[in-house]
Amino acid sequence: xxxxxxxxxxxxxxVDELAKLPGIGRKTALRLALHLLKDDENSVIxxxxxxxxxxxxxxxxxxCHNISDEEICTxxxxxxxxxxxxxxxxxxxxxxxxxxxxxxKGVYHVLGxxxxxxxxxxxxxxxxxxxxxxxxxxxIKEVILALSTTMEGxxxxxxxxxxxxxxxxxxxxLSRGVAIGDELEYADEVTLGRSLINRTxxxxxxx
Amino acid sequence: xxxxxxxxxxxxxxVDELAKLPGIGRKTALRLALHLLKDDENSVIxxxxxxxxxxxxxxxxxxCHNISDEEICTxxxxxxxxxxxxxxxxxxxxxxxxxxxxxxKGVYHVLGxxxxxxxxxxxxxxxxxxxxxxxxxxxIKEVILALSTTMEGxxxxxxxxxxxxxxxxxxxxLSRGVAIGDELEYADEVTLGRSLINRTxxxxxxx
Numbered sequence: 398x399x400x401x402x403x404x405x406x407x408x409x410x411x412v413d414e415l416a417k418l419p420g421i422g423r424k425t426a427l428r429l430a431l432h433l434l435k436d437d438e439n440s441v442i443x444x445x446x447x448x449x450x451x452x453x454x455x456x457x458x459x460x461c462h463n464i465s466d467e468e469i470c471t472x473x474x475x476x477x478x479x480x481x482x483x484x485x486x487x488x489x490x491x492x493x494x495x496x497x498x499x500x501x502k503g504v505y506h507v508l509g510x511x512x513x514x515x516x517x518x519x520x521x522x523x524x525x526x527x528x529x530x531x532x533x534x535x536x537i538k539e540v541i542l543a544l545s546t547t548m549e550g551x552x553x554x555x556x557x558x559x560x561x562x563x564x565x566x567x568x569x570x571l572s573r574g575v576a577i578g579d580e581l582e583y584a585d586e587v588t589l590g591r592s593l594i595n596r597t598x599x600x601x602x603x604x
Numbered sequence: 605x606x607x608x609x610x611x612x613x614x615x616x617x618x619v620d621e622l623a624k625l626p627g628i629g630r631k632t633a634l635r636l637a638l639h640l641l642k643d644d645e646n647s648v649i650x651x652x653x654x655x656x657x658x659x660x661x662x663x664x665x666x667x668c669h670n671i672s673d674e675e676i677c678t679x680x681x682x683x684x685x686x687x688x689x690x691x692x693x694x695x696x697x698x699x700x701x702x703x704x705x706x707x708x709k710g711v712y713h714v715l716g717x718x719x720x721x722x723x724x725x726x727x728x729x730x731x732x733x734x735x736x737x738x739x740x741x742x743x744i745k746e747v748i749l750a751l752s753t754t755m756e757g758x759x760x761x762x763x764x765x766x767x768x769x770x771x772x773x774x775x776x777x778l779s780r781g782v783a784i785g786d787e788l789e790y791a792d793e794v795t796l797g798r799s800l801i802n803r804t805x806x807x808x809x810x811x
Binding site for chain 1: 609610611612613614615617618620621622624625626627632634635636637638639640641643645647648649650651652653654655656657658659660661662670671672673677678679695696697699700703704
């Protein structure tokens with residue numbers, strides 16, 4: 398669809414902006430823009446303003462660097478959480494995923510990304526220095542590395558391992574294996590191989 | 605993912621708004637919101653403002669009701685367009701699709717929807733009355749009905765046909781048939797049947 402066909406510059410500008418979003422092509426952006434045009438004016442104003450407000454006013458927890466509406470996030474300020482157990486994750490999305498399991502009672506440390514030389518992201522761009530300081534200054538017993546199992550994740554894990562190995566803490570990582578509910582024949586061979594080596598005792602109650 | 609897991613109300617509000625868009629679920633909305641959070645503040649402000657500006661300031665052509673930045677759109681005000689030929693379409697998207705063919709030299713009439721009792725859209729919600737007035741007041745020779753081939757499209761076609769049949773104009777509709785480049789075996793039987801009945805003379809130059 399040629400750009401010269403937009404009947405209005407206002408429409409084209411909005412489509413240009415919507416099409417910058419990840420995974421939104423120009424056709425979808427046009428569909429969204431025409432939907433917004435048909436929508437109630439006040440709804441569209443609150444749509445735009447909520448996004449601007451979020452970007453302008455959002456703050457990050459001073460302890461764990463997760464998105465937070467207050468200086469210290471609800472997880473870090475909760476008396477029910479075990480402050481001696483810190484789970485290192487890439488982003489807020491990972492915190493939300495782990496929280497939704499309701500299995501974790503420790504706290505977090507959000508790196509804000511992973512080391513990726515291809516994207517120009519080095520250790521100094523991430524919240525790694527503050528993790529070291531946190532370990533030096535507070536009583537932390539265990540750090541769980543919960544990053545992606547990609548080359549970048551492995552690189553970041555190794556970098557953090559080198560930084561932390563002289564501290565008197567336990568370093569652990571998530572167990573890897575065949576997902577619950579998955580059929581063996583569809584598991585990739587690396588995962589399947591590793592889950593054989595790291596096999597656990599069969600405990601009927603935990604199945 | 606439970607809603608109680610959002611680490612910030614600002615984030616949740618923005619996700620709520622993004623998830624109202626058609627085809628955007630809550631997971632995608634969260635991904636978009638986190639993308640916007642990482643984006644430059646000025647870019648996000650111009651993103652939000654361009655959408656608000658579009659909704660607030662957009663106007664519609666007084667003649668054809670298409671989206672337009674001026675009182676009369678560029679198609680209706682062009683001296684190169686045949687004002688005696690009017691193509692009736694549902695929405696701006698259809699105008700853009702027809703314009704991109706570069707095959708049409710007439711003008712348009714945008715209904716703003718089609719008759720759909722299920723959605724509570726009746727003839728009075730559409731720009732049908734102004735189509736009749738346009739035909740009464742200007743020298744129109746042919747009206748092309750270019751609506752969807754759905755039950756709602758057929759209903760709308762028939763309604764317009766009843767309204768216009770006493771005017772001295774030609775009423776036509778788009779030719780239907782096997783799409784160019786499509787294989788016969790994949791064409792649906794209604795389309796294939798109709799394209800046999802409405803077969804055209806073989807003209808080697810037009811193939």
